[in-house]
Amino acid sequence: MPSRRAKDAALSHYDSAGRVRMVDVSAKPVTARVAAAHAFVRMKPATVRAIRRLKNPKGNPLEVARIAGIAAAKRTSELIPLCHPLSLTHVDVASKLCQNGIEITSRVATTGPTGVEMEALVAAGVASLTIYDMCKALEKGMEITGLYLVEKTGGKSGDYRRARASAATARRKAAKKRR
Numbered sequence: 001m002p003s004r005r006a007k008d009a010a011l012s013h014y015d016s017a018g019r020v021r022m023v024d025v026s027a028k029p030v031t032a033r034v035a036a037a038h039a040f041v042r043m044k045p046a047t048v049r050a051i052r053r054l055k056n057p058k059g060n061p062l063e064v065a066r067i068a069g070i071a072a073a074k075r076t077s078e079l080i081p082l083c084h085p086l087s088l089t090h091v092d093v094a095s096k097l098c099q100n101g102i103e104i105t106s107r108v109a110t111t112g113p114t115g116v117e118m119e120a121l122v123a124a125g126v127a128s129l130t131i132y133d134m135c136k137a138l139e140k141g142m143e144i145t146g147l148y149l150v151e152k153t154g155g156k157s158g159d160y161r162r163a164r165a166s167a168a169t170a171r172r173k174a175a176k177k178r179r
Contacts, residue, residue, distance in 0.1 A: 061134030069093035069127030
């Protein structure tokens with residue numbers, strides 16, 4: 001059953017006449033806000049092995065992706081038309097090699113009147129696109145999946161944490177990674 005908040009929720013980027021608008025956050029209190037996001041670049045085990053050996057003529061794709069994700073978070077309002085420009089107090093992007101790809105996580109923080117969910121998602125998304133760009137000479141069939149918000153804290157809507165996968169889902173994912 002949907003929560004009362006979900007049932008009563010409205011799309012905030014539209015006015016009463018249905019026109020697109022930037023949300024006015026001038027009356028919102030300044031609070032500490034943090035958001036984390038996730039993305040996954042699925043690739044063949046041979047591509048993962050090449051990355052482990054750093055056999056990439058463009059350099060270390062994990063480090064380049066980290067820097068690209070940080071830079072992208074800082075420019076989110078230039079990429080997504082109705083996002084507010086924010087003064088970010090922290091951005092971190094991390095990549096982890098897995099058997100079947102690269103897991104990317106981002107964490108963004110600010111103190112302000114609006115959240116940093118979009119900045120975290122943009123950071124993880126651009127980092128995953130950078131991995132693709134850095135590795136496409138090795139494999140063109142890579143797949144970018146699992147771009148989602150992991151958690152957010154602060155603000156009027158309160159905290160959000162994505163539910164963890166069920167045990168059955170976790171087993172299926174683990175079996176898939178072993179293949």
